[in-house]
Amino acid sequence: MTQDNLVEQLTVAHNQLAKHATNVHKFGGSSLASTQCIERVVDIIRQHCQLNDIIVVSANGKTTDALFAIFQCAIEQSPELEEKITQLENMQSELINSLLNAASAARLQSYLTEDIKQMKAWLSDQPETHHADILAFGELWSARLLSSVLNERVCPAIFMDARDFLVIDNEQEYNVDYSVSRPGFEAKLHANHLTVVTGYICRDSQSVTRTLGRNGSDYSATIMAAISHANQVTLWTDVDGIYSADPRFVPQSRKLHRLPNGVAKELGRLGNPVLHANTLKPLADGKTHLHVASSFDPSVPGTEIGRFGQLAKQELSVTYLNDLILAQSQSFIGDLGREAGETFAALCADETQGLIVIRQEQQKAVSQWLAAHDTEVAFTPVSILATVGHKVTRQGNVKAKFKRTLRHQKVLAVVDAWSGHSVIAILSEPCSVELLNNVHHDMTKDAKHIGLVVAGLGNIGVKFLEMLPKQLARIPALENLHLVGLMTSKKALINTDGIDASHALSLFEQHAVSFDKALLSSWLKSHPYDELIVVDITPSEKFSQLYLEFFKEGIHVICANKWAASAPTPKYNELLAEAKANNSQWLGSTTVGAGLPINYAIQDLLKSGDQICEISGIFSGTLSWLFETYDGSVPFSTLLLDALEQGITEPDPREDLSGRDVQRKLLILARAAGFELSLEDVERQDLVPNELQAMTTEEFLANASQIDDFFATQLNEAKTSQACIRYIARFNVKDGKIKAKVSLECLSKNDAFATITPCDNIFQIRSLWYQENPLIIRGPGAGRDVTAGGLHSDLVTVCQNLANKQAVVKIKGLE
Numbered sequence: 001m002t003q004d005n006l007v008e009q010l011t012v013a014h015n016q017l018a019k020h021a022t023n024v025h026k027f028g029g030s031s032l033a034s035t036q037c038i039e040r041v042v043d044i045i046r047q048h049c050q051l052n053d054i055i056v057v058s059a060n061g062k063t064t065d066a067l068f069a070i071f072q073c074a075i076e077q078s079p080e081l082e083e084k085i086t087q088l089e090n091m092q093s094e095l096i097n098s099l100l101n102a103a104s105a106a107r108l109q110s111y112l113t114e115d116i117k118q119m120k121a122w123l124s125d126q127p128e129t130h131h132a133d134i135l136a137f138g139e140l141w142s143a144r145l146l147s148s149v150l151n152e153r154v155c156p157a158i159f160m161d162a163r164d165f166l167v168i169d170n171e172q173e174y175n176v177d178y179s180v181s182r183p184g185f186e187a188k189l190h191a192n193h194l195t196v197v198t199g200y201i202c203r204d205s206q207s208v209t210r211t212l213g214r215n216g217s218d219y220s221a222t223i224m225a226a227i228s229h230a231n232q233v234t235l236w237t238d239v240d241g242i243y244s245a246d247p248r249f250v251p252q253s254r255k256l257h258r259l260p261n262g263v264a265k266e267l268g269r270l271g272n273p274v275l276h277a278n279t280l281k282p283l284a285d286g287k288t289h290l291h292v293a294s295s296f297d298p299s300v301p302g303t304e305i306g307r308f309g310q311l312a313k314q315e316l317s318v319t320y321l322n323d324l325i326l327a328q329s330q331s332f333i334g335d336l337g338r339e340a341g342e343t344f345a346a347l348c349a350d351e352t353q354g355l356i357v358i359r360q361e362q363q364k365a366v367s368q369w370l371a372a373h374d375t376e377v378a379f380t381p382v383s384i385l386a387t388v389g390h391k392v393t394r395q396g397n398v399k400a401k402f403k404r405t406l407r408h409q410k411v412l413a414v415v416d417a418w419s420g421h422s423v424i425a426i427l428s429e430p431c432s433v434e435l436l437n438n439v440h441h442d443m444t445k446d447a448k449h450i451g452l453v454v455a456g457l458g459n460i461g462v463k464f465l466e467m468l469p470k471q472l473a474r475i476p477a478l479e480n481l482h483l484v485g486l487m488t489s490k491k492a493l494i495n496t497d498g499i500d501a502s503h504a505l506s507l508f509e510q511h512a513v514s515f516d517k518a519l520l521s522s523w524l525k526s527h528p529y530d531e532l533i534v535v536d537i538t539p540s541e542k543f544s545q546l547y548l549e550f551f552k553e554g555i556h557v558i559c560a561n562k563w564a565a566s567a568p569t570p571k572y573n574e575l576l577a578e579a580k581a582n583n584s585q586w587l588g589s590t591t592v593g594a595g596l597p598i599n600y601a602i603q604d605l606l607k608s609g610d611q612i613c614e615i616s617g618i619f620s621g622t623l624s625w626l627f628e629t630y631d632g633s634v635p636f637s638t639l640l641l642d643a644l645e646q647g648i649t650e651p652d653p654r655e656d657l658s659g660r661d662v663q664r665k666l667l668i669l670a671r672a673a674g675f676e677l678s679l680e681d682v683e684r685q686d687l688v689p690n691e692l693q694a695m696t697t698e699e700f701l702a703n704a705s706q707i708d709d710f711f712a713t714q715l716n717e718a719k720t721s722q723a724c725i726r727y728i729a730r731f732n733v734k735d736g737k738i739k740a741k742v743s744l745e746c747l748s749k750n751d752a753f754a755t756i757t758p759c760d761n762i763f764q765i766r767s768l769w770y771q772e773n774p775l776i777i778r779g780p781g782a783g784r785d786v787t788a789g790g791l792h793s794d795l796v797t798v799c800q801n802l803a804n805k806q807a808v809v810k811i812k813g814l815e
């Protein structure tokens with residue numbers, strides 16, 4: 001079976017499965033805040049949902065906040081009550097009228113009028129008894145509206161009020177009674193419909209309306225997944241994933257592409273608004289996949305929550321909560337402290353210091369609870385600031401760093417969370433945006449994960465990999481670099497969790513699968529690395545054609561491959577522009593001169609303000625060897641066959657004799673020096689006579705002696721004037737006119753190009769500052785060790801540049 005067939009079969013199998021399995025999609029209030037947002041959600045449902053999926057919705061925008069405010073006004077008998085109700089009703093009416101046809105709008109409008117009437121009745125008579133009923137209107141309206149829009153525009157959809165089936169049996173921990181809830185839901189289900197369920201609300205065993213707590217719709221979504229045995233839950237929100245700190249306040253926060261379950265749970269517990277504290281509870285069996293994505297930018301890969309390897313476990317984040325209460329009591333030292341912590345689900349507790357941190361609204365309950373134990377307690381307003389990461393309490397260095405960064409703050413205590421996944425500082429003052437940014441910076445500044453993909457495992461590729469483990473251990477700039485991909489033209493091994501660089505080749509032998517461009521492209525679009533570097537050590541034009549795609553994804557390219565750098569001018573300019581637009585680095589110092597620093601020298605001269613006017617030299621190790629060695633004592637073809645045997649030439653020596661390789665190298669250097677020209681602008685003398693051009697390699701080798709007369713004549717002519725022959729590349733600019741040529745030249749024996757070690761390259765640069773006395777670089781211009789070394793030098797340069805790059809989050813939903 002070919003790889004393509006395999007992929008096709010897998011896709012078909014996946015689709016068939018998807019038809020039978022349910023997926024749950026939860027849209028938060030921010031995703032449903034306006035007509036435009038709801039239009040976007042409808043598009044997402046069209047593209048990402050199938051019949052029988054479940055959609056869980058929160059109240060539109062800030063409706064729940066508005067309902068809380070209305071309730072408060074009623075309690076305080078505030079004169080603003082009427083106005084607030086009218087505002088909320090108008091906002092709902094606007095959504096209804098802008099999204100639905102006249103008939104449906106009229107129907108929903110009449111329900112709304114009824115609901116407002118009912119709300120007013122509850123508000124005027126014992127509002128406390130109906131607090132949850134009043135809050136429930138938000139989700140009720142939102143679900144009713146979306147199901148109507150879907151019915152009109154997308155597919156049959158039914159609306160379900162979760163209170164009709166979702167029963168919780170414990171109000172403290174919001175435990176679900178699945179034995180009642182599941183059959184209740186199944187009884188209401190319509191096959192081949194989308195089901196739109198209200199998030200946030202449920203009922204208790206007495207059929208009284210309850211809520212699942214602020215932000216509780218995430219929990220509703222995972223409960224629905226447990227009830228319906230769903231495969232996947234997607235939380236669609238206004239941010240494209242979970243970040244290392246609240247991206248509204250910390251512009252340098254990093255997206256956490258893969259969040260281990262335990263860490264996600266801890267973030268939710270500490271108040272991260274993207275994840276309700278209980279979100280993961282219904283998914284404890286690990287069969288359902290949880291994913292956070294942005295409804296404002298659905299194509300961006302979000303955050304996956306699940307079980308991951310070491311790399312995901314290294315990520316740290318910083319989170320905070322203000323307006324909390326520190327309760328301190330002698331009696332909290334020991335068992336009672338632990339009991340209190342558990343009873344009140346304290347944000348943090350330390351039974352050795354006798355303290356727990358609770359939310360403000362819990363203060364009264366804690367007082368009452370302690371009164372029963374006849375002990376005294378002191379309450380202090382505090383905030384918490386936590387660093388969260390997998391088993392972070394066991395990482396002494398992280399804890400020390402956290403304490404160090406807080407040394408100028410008023411820290412009352414630093415406590416390890418029971419889960420082990422956070423270290424929490426209790427602060428006597430509210431956590432400011434400045435403090436959050438500073439702590440985040442200190443805790444995460446070194447946390448950048450760079451993925452490395454190596455393409456081409458020939459001679460040089462293998463040497464490059466041999467050198468890699470030592471380089472990783474030796475060079476600080478490579479500290480966060482992880483080898484994640486290896487590929488040849490036929491096979492590929494990608495491991496998102498990293499490939500052990502010391503055993504890269506044997507792992508490739510054992511685990512590589514057929515190379516599939518489509519699979520590679522999809523991985524490149526969704527890889528979890530902050531930066532990705534592809535090192536192209538292939539000779540393949542086809543592989544070089546992927547660079548544009550790489551640059552579009554912001555991927556960096558280091559190449560020994562000459563194709564892209566010598567591509568036709570429009571293509572080359574397009575690549576440069578795309579790389580620039582996406583901050584991709586493109587380095588190819590080994591494309592010319594292998595490890596010799598010719599590219600770096602040119603860049604340096606340009607940086608220093610110099611202007612290059614001439615580049616010339618011997619750029620081919622093969623031609624260098626042939627002409628340095630050829631003295632007429634043996635025919636040229638004998639030397640050529642000897643060079644072939646020694647591996648000095650390409651398998652078909654016409655490749656070298658054609659001068660094409662030298663022509664490309666001259667073009668690359670001229671472009672690097674800032675000139676715009678194409679391959680056709682570089683005149684080329686082909687040393688292979690016409691009659692030998694069309695032959696097969698074998699035929700050419702058998703007839704190689706036909707070239708001897710030409711070279712003998714050239715050499716003899718040169719000898720008559722004490723000169724020699726060399727294949728020279730020359731580029732110069734005079735009065736703005738560019739001349740570029742690669743050809744066999746007759747040179748005086750004193751010429752700098754006349755006496756170099758066979759196989760060496762020589763490069764001569766004339767510039768404004770190196771005019772009379774040109775700059776010369778010479779040395780071995782080919783060979784596996786020097787080329788692999790040159791690639792490593794480029795790799796360090798890219799990683800050093802990346803270390804200085806400060807990413808700033810730009811999130812569509814938050815703009």
Ligand SMILES: Nc1ncnc2c1ncn2[C@@H]1O[C@H](COP(=O)(O)OP(=O)(O)O)[C@@H](O)[C@H]1O
Pocket residue numbers: 027028029030031058215236237238239241242243244245246247248272273274814
């Ligand atoms: N660490 C974090 N990562 C991502 N978003 C965060 C983080 N901390 C706070 N947020 C904020 O949480 C908000 C999403 O939560 P929420 O308002 O509950 O969304 P929704 O309305 O979709 O339920 C985002 O606007 C984001 O700014």
Ligand SMILES: N[C@@H](CC(=O)OP(=O)(O)O)C(=O)O
Pocket residue numbers: 027028029030058059064065138199200213214215216217218
């Ligand atoms: N509407 C409720 C429930 C909820 O989860 O909302 P959101 O998904 O917008 O956080 C709240 O505001 O608390």
